[in-house]
Amino acid sequence: MAEMIDRRVAVVTGSTRGIGRAIAHELAAAGMNVVVNSSSERSLPAAEEVAAALTQEFGVETLPVAANVAVEAEANALIDAAMEAFGRVDVLVNNAGITRDGLAARMSDEDFDAVIDINLKGTFHCCRAAAKPMMKQRWGRIINMSSVVGVYGNAGQINYAASKAGVIGMTKTIAKELAKRNVTANAVAPGFIATDMTDALSDSQKEAITSRIGCGRLGEPADIANLVRFLASDEASYITGQVICVDGGMSL
Known part of the structure; x- marks a missing residue:
């Protein structure tokens, strides 16, 4: 137990694959105990697999937890589980997110609400x-x-953009509220990253996207995870309320 208390503890939502899994890997590599989150009991085996791999590779303690962060009680239970297992929560990475794309004029309330509930409200709950x-x-x-x-x-x-813009406002606000307690809050704004979402794009779509990126390639999950690892460190103690784009120069 003493070893667990001595290590910092990171909770990473949506960490069974893609960017979230890469973040969990980097934080474990930094010596943190990691709470690996899946969105439901059905996907809990994936969280258990990631958690076991991190423990085996880095010797850290891990905890797989199923929680739909859009539900207040489940988000609270996620943090409570981390506190019960490790006695502390040092790093929270709100990575869980979904898309339900469509033109604004045709988008249903259900698709709009689903994205807002996970991406924005889930971030607030955690x-x-x-x-x-x-x-x-x-x-x-x-x-x-x-x-x-x-x-x-x-x-x-429109739903995804609204949710992610909301996350920025939320981050800046909580950064102001918590700064005096030595708690920082920052937002990472990825561009096009090679994940399951971009795998679904056609070759012509990928070429069109790549042509807009200064670095001439899609990003990798590790490009995001490396920044998160820094922001979670002592070295980033004077950085708060910031939005950092990781997009290979696409937005220049």
Whole structure:
């Protein structure tokens, strides 16, 4: 138990694959105990697999937890589980997110609400729950996943853009509220990253996207995870309320 208490503890939502899994990997590599989150009991085996792999590779303690962060009680239970297992929550990475794309004039309320509930409201639920132990221990790092779409907008993604723009406003606000308690809050805004979402694009779509990116390639999940690892560190103690785009120069 002493070893667990000595290590910092990171909760990473939506961490069974893609960017979230890469973030969990980087934070474990940094020596943190990691709570790996899946969205439901059905996907819990994937969280258990990731957690076991991190423990085997890095020797850290891990905890797989199923929780739909859009539901207040489940988001609270996620943070409570981390506190019960490790006695602390030092880093919260709000990565869980979904898309339901469509033109604004044709979008249903159901598709709009589903994206807002997970991407924005879920981030709020977890921030609120984690802020309490972080303030008490007077140290914490909150890192919220936004998107360049939340900064610049994107046709066909009014719900996603609204949710990610909301995350930016939320991040800046909580940064102001918690700064005096040595808790920072920052937003990471990825561009096009090679994940399951971009795998579904056609070759011509990928070429069109790549042509707009200064670096000439899609990003990798590790490009996001590397920044998160820094923002979660002591070295980033004077950075708060910021939105950092990781897009290969696409937005220049």
